Amino acid sequence: MEFWNKELETLKSQKLRQLQLERLKKTILRVYQKVPHYRVKFQEAKVKPTDIKHLEDIHKLPFTTKEDLYVDYPFGLVALPVEKLIRLHTSSGTTGKPKAIFFSKKDINNSADIIARCLVMTGAKRGDILQNSMTYGLFTGAFVMHYGAEKVGILVIPAGPGNTERQITLMRDFGTTMLHITPSYALYVASVILDKGIDPRKDLKLKRAYLGAEPYSEETRKKIEEMLGIDIYNCYGLTEMNGPGVGFECKYKAGLHIWEDNFLMEVINPESGEPVKDGEIGELVLTTLNREAMPLIRYRTRDLTRIIPEPCKCGRTHRRISRILGRSDDMFIVKGVNIFPQQIEQVLMSIKGVAQNYQIILESYDEMTVKVEIDKELFDGKIERLIKMKEEIIDKIRSATMVKPKVELLEPGTLPISEGKAKRVIDNRTI
Ligand code: ADP
Ligand code: ZN
Numbered sequence: 001m002e003f004w005n006k007e008l009e010t011l012k013s014q015k016l017r018q019l020q021l022e023r024l025k026k027t028i029l030r031v032y033q034k035v036p037h038y039r040v041k042f043q044e045a046k047v048k049p050t051d052i053k054h055l056e057d058i059h060k061l062p063f064t065t066k067e068d069l070y071v072d073y074p075f076g077l078v079a080l081p082v083e084k085l086i087r088l089h090t091s092s093g094t095t096g097k098p099k100a101i102f103f104s105k106k107d108i109n110n111s112a113d114i115i116a117r118c119l120v121m122t123g124a125k126r127g128d129i130l131q132n133s134m135t136y137g138l139f140t141g142a143f144v145m146h147y148g149a150e151k152v153g154i155l156v157i158p159a160g161p162g163n164t165e166r167q168i169t170l171m172r173d174f175g176t177t178m179l180h181i182t183p184s185y186a187l188y189v190a191s192v193i194l195d196k197g198i199d200p201r202k203d204l205k206l207k208r209a210y211l212g213a214e215p216y217s218e219e220t221r222k223k224i225e226e227m228l229g230i231d232i233y234n235c236y237g238l239t240e241m242n243g244p245g246v247g248f249e250c251k252y253k254a255g256l257h258i259w260e261d262n263f264l265m266e267v268i269n270p271e272s273g274e275p276v277k278d279g280e281i282g283e284l285v286l287t288t289l290n291r292e293a294m295p296l297i298r299y300r301t302r303d304l305t306r307i308i309p310e311p312c313k314c315g316r317t318h319r320r321i322s323r324i325l326g327r328s329d330d331m332f333i334v335k336g337v338n339i340f341p342q343q344i345e346q347v348l349m350s351i352k353g354v355a356q357n358y359q360i361i362l363e364s365y366d367e368m369t370v371k372v373e374i375d376k377e378l379f380d381g382k383i384e385r386l387i388k389m390k391e392e393i394i395d396k397i398r399s400a401t402m403v404k405p406k407v408e409l410l411e412p413g414t415l416p417i418s419e420g421k422a423k424r425v426i427d428n429r430t431i
Contacts, residue, residue, distance in 0.1 A: 021054065145244050
């Protein structure tokens, strides 16, 4: 098993906690001195930096929410003078307006170092060729991965998303061994490769892909792994915490390691703000422990997950979280039932004959319509097969969500293709 920084990655738990505490104290002191917004918040909560003596004392500190990032926008939470900042990124704005995040030179180096750990953890090394099909631009996804891969000595093809024909040409011409791509676009690219009669196992050199930026299920992972004959690793991150690499799977693909020397993680009950019991599902809250330009304290990610407390077989001591179950903002309510789009995705991807694209349409609070593309051959066959398929989808979604959906079966290519983050739920409800 390869390591990028074996000493840090396998640091004994007690030492890791010590390092976290040192870094936490330093971070708290810095924001108290440098960021008026935090000083005021700490004073309101009647807590001083010297009150933080143990890691558990973090509970005394107030949360930082997405809304706090708009206070004194855009430089409000920055802890360095502008001349020390070298990069701006904003979140992709899936929900609400974009949030500005700044990096110092040290932050850029550090985020690349984190990615280097992640990539090496999956077996990537010099000689690999990474096709980076995430969006280059304000979004962190492509840049942070790009710098990290270069740090390992991997050849990076900055393809960006879209132009699927060209993506495939690049793969063939340059012998791409790894992809960094969203799950929704990966499904599409895989289907185009197969439609063209290319045998990915023989005609391409692809070995692995890093899929992230949006939630997806184990079923989707398996489906793409089988289509392309590769290993898929889950890659989690958010702009507010540097972007990709906050959580990353190792070769065992059993949860995502969080680099605890860089992030202090908590999982809380989103309603009460209290910590959940070890291993229970809740909202992930992160504190940066090693960030210069824009430290964030107890940042509410809105992403739902649970900590996997058991040690990992790979030997890394940094704890893991489960695959993100959804973001609380994604949840929608039909007939009084809370539903996450991933519950529907999971059902669809487990059904044979379902193709790569689907959409959930909400017109009223009593009904949801699931539009789903299915394999072309099914439309050429007997009508009974289509009826059976529709019934199977309705039944399985009903048992997963407790709401009986309307289902429309569509030919492949009917729904809009997503190249970046997919928009799976179209909510047309006005009140
Ligand atoms: P936005 O909130 O505008 O989408 P980002 O582009 O920073 O901003 O996206 C970060 C969010 O994307 C995360 O908070 C999470 O909800 C989602 N995300 C990123 N990677 C994954 C992943 N591997 N699995 C599930 N969700 C993910
Ligand atoms: Zn591991």
